[in-house]
Amino acid sequence: MADGKKAAGVESDKVWTTLITNNDYLSGLLTLDFSLKKHQTAYPLVALYTDTFPASGLAALSARGIPSQRIEYLLPTSGSKDYSNDPRFYDCWSKLTPFNLSQYKRVVQLDSDMLVLRNMDELMDLELDDPAVVEKGEGKRVFAAGHACVCNPLKKPHYPKDWIPQNCAFTFQHSTPEEAQTKAADPSVGPLGFMNGGLQVVNPSKAVFKQIVEYMDQNAVDMDFADQSLLSDLYRGRWVALPYIYNALKTLRWPGVHEPIWRDDSVKNVHYILAPKPWDEVDAEGSYNGTDETHKWWVKVNKERLASEKEKGIPADGF
Numbered sequence: 001m002a003d004g005k006k007a008a009g010v011e012s013d014k015v016w017t018t019l020i021t022n023n024d025y026l027s028g029l030l031t032l033d034f035s036l037k038k039h040q041t042a043y044p045l046v047a048l049y050t051d052t053f054p055a056s057g058l059a060a061l062s063a064r065g066i067p068s069q070r071i072e073y074l075l076p077t078s079g080s081k082d083y084s085n086d087p088r089f090y091d092c093w094s095k096l097t098p099f100n101l102s103q104y105k106r107v108v109q110l111d112s113d114m115l116v117l118r119n120m121d122e123l124m125d126l127e128l129d130d131p132a133v134v135e136k137g138e139g140k141r142v143f144a145a146g147h148a149c150v151c152n153p154l155k156k157p158h159y160p161k162d163w164i165p166q167n168c169a170f171t172f173q174h175s176t177p178e179e180a181q182t183k184a185a186d187p188s189v190g191p192l193g194f195m196n197g198g199l200q201v202v203n204p205s206k207a208v209f210k211q212i213v214e215y216m217d218q219n220a221v222d223m224d225f226a227d228q229s230l231l232s233d234l235y236r237g238r239w240v241a242l243p244y245i246y247n248a249l250k251t252l253r254w255p256g257v258h259e260p261i262w263r264d265d266s267v268k269n270v271h272y273i274l275a276p277k278p279w280d281e282v283d284a285e286g287s288y289n290g291t292d293e294t295h296k297w298w299v300k301v302n303k304e305r306l307a308s309e310k311e312k313g314i315p316a317d318g319f
Contacts, residue, residue, distance in 0.1 A: 004103045007046045007067035013105040014124045016045040017098055018112045021052045021073070021091050025112040026060060026319045027279040028272075031298065033066050034305040035116040042121055045110075048097060056317070063314050071097050074213075076220035083226070085158040092226035093216065098202045099143075100209040110269075111198040113277055115298050118268040120246060123201050128240070131205030140188075142208075144201035144240035146247030147184060148194045148228060153257050154274065160224055167192050170244065170258040180261040181245060188237030195239060197228040198271045199247040249273050250294045270294050278302070 007015075016036060020029055033045045047061055047068040061068050074094040083089040098107040108123050129139030147169040152159045165171050169185040169192070187193040215234045223229035231239070244252060248267040251274070252258040272278055278298035281290035286306070288299040310316070 006103050007069040010044050010046060010067050012043055014043050015104050016041070016043055016108050016110055017048050017101070018045060018110045019048050019091070019095050019097070020057065020112060021050045021094070023054060023057050023319070026057050027302065028114075028277060029112040030060065030064060030066075030319055031302045031305050032110060032112055032114050032116065033064065034308070035301055038301070038304070039116055039119040041119060043124060048094075050094060060317050060319050063317070064309070077217045078220060080220040080226070081223055085156075089226040092197065092228070095197055095200070095227045096209070096212055096216070096230070098200060099204055099212055100206065101204045102206050104204055107202045107204055109200040109202065111271060113272040114198065115270045115272070115301060116268065117270060117297070120268045123246065126201055126240070128201065128203045131203050131208050134205065135207045135211070140238050141240050142235045142238050143231065144242050145195040145197065145231070146199055146242045146244060147187070148196040149249050149252060149258065150192055150194060151257055153251050153254060162192065169241070170252060170261060174258070174260040177261045177263075180243065181263055181266040182243055184241035184243050187239055187241045193237060194232045195228055196247055196249065196271070197231070198273070199242070199269065201240070201242075245269070247271050250292065253294060270297065272298065
């Protein structure tokens with residue numbers, strides 16, 4: 001990334017990006033790209049890959065015309081918290097890289113385990129602070145993201161003790177479900193004000209990235225959720241909370257979680273957090289063998305992708 005060049009073939013100064021470190025999430029990435037194009041985005045998805053990403057994965061991206069860009073694997077120099085209960089968080093530091101992509105004017109980072117259901121190009125024009133303001137420690141719109149759900153519905157014992165429904169931003173919207181489709185709770189007044197890193201709207205800046213890396217190196221050992229903890233702490237109350245529809249965590253739809261605010265016909269982007277992933281529940285014939293309704297949506301779009309690729313003569317490479 002040091003050369004400051006855009007990904008090969010990319011002319012736009014506004015892009016979607018997604019991090020990929022291995023082939024485990026490649027089916028998700030390919031279907032994410034397909035879903036963005038299906039809903040007629042005007043902007044390319046750039047796959048940000050690290051040196052651990054294999055040649056077979058790069059070949060799959062190339063075959064589908066998905067731009068790719070190598071990035072350094074980001075880790076705190078002073079060491080990080082022990083994530084042995086959730087090893088995925090070691091990769092998550094690299095999701096801070098979009099703040100460093102100053103060759104672009106706007107980056108919207110997406111996790112590869114997402115599925116776009118409706119066009120959301122408006123995020124490319126969402127008002128954020130000028131990076132020059134952020135560099136001075138000022139501004140209330142540093143980046144935009146959705147709230148994390150801190151209910152811990154799976155009751156994971158290593159999660160913070162204050163991650164309970166009473167402290168969740170989404171709980172406060174149960175009484176106003178229609179408003180929840182267009183507005184989010186103010187992160188500056190919520191009990192935790194914690195963001196989910198699956199979708200981040202960013203105005204890149206080398207100086208702001210320097211702020212972030214310095215804070216990471218000094219405080220990483222105390223951060224339970226890597227990039228999410230860092231951004232929530234460093235810019236506490238200074239980020240724009242997006243409605244859940246842009247980062248609709250699949251667990252919100254579950255009975256007893258935040259079902260009161262979920263509207264299938266409003267959601268723009270589903271986030272398949274936790275395990276299993278939808279592609280883990282597909283048999284050899286491509287049929288779904290799980291129970292989560294939202295996973296069925298992914299399987300349907302994935303089948304559309306595979307059929308489209310077959311028509312275009314893209315090799316059946318197993319992804």
